[in-house]
Amino acid sequence: MPETRLNFKEMCAKFDVTPRTLRYYEYIELLTPDREGRARFYGPRELARMTLILRGRRFGFALEDIRQWLLIYEHEGTEAQMRAWLKLADKQLAELTEQQTQIEEAITELQALRDETAASIG
Structure with a gap:
């Protein structure tokens, strides 16, 4: 083929x-x-x-992180690449979770301000 x-x-x-x-x-x-x-x-x-x-x-990974991860496969093989992937994934999951918390707080605050404004104008 x-x-x-x-x-x-x-x-x-x-x-x-x-x-x-x-x-x-x-x-x-x-x-x-x-x-x-x-x-x-x-x-x-x-x-x-x-x-x-x-x-x-x-998933939000930096291009340099992706490049380094791909190089690990070429130089060290699959298992080393998978171990590196787990570290990168754990770090990114923590960052995304923090961003999610910040977004939820911003939504709550914006909704409250919007509701106050709507109530003040009748």
């Missing part, structure tokens, strides 16, 4: 990212497509990495 390869435009469309984003991910060495002349081609490795990058971004 032939290896799946996407060109630059196909990669942007598949992952719904801008060309600028894709070029930036290459610039900071998150992705390393095959090059043939000026054309770029993304194989299974790059597709998997892009999936992980976007998942990490959705």
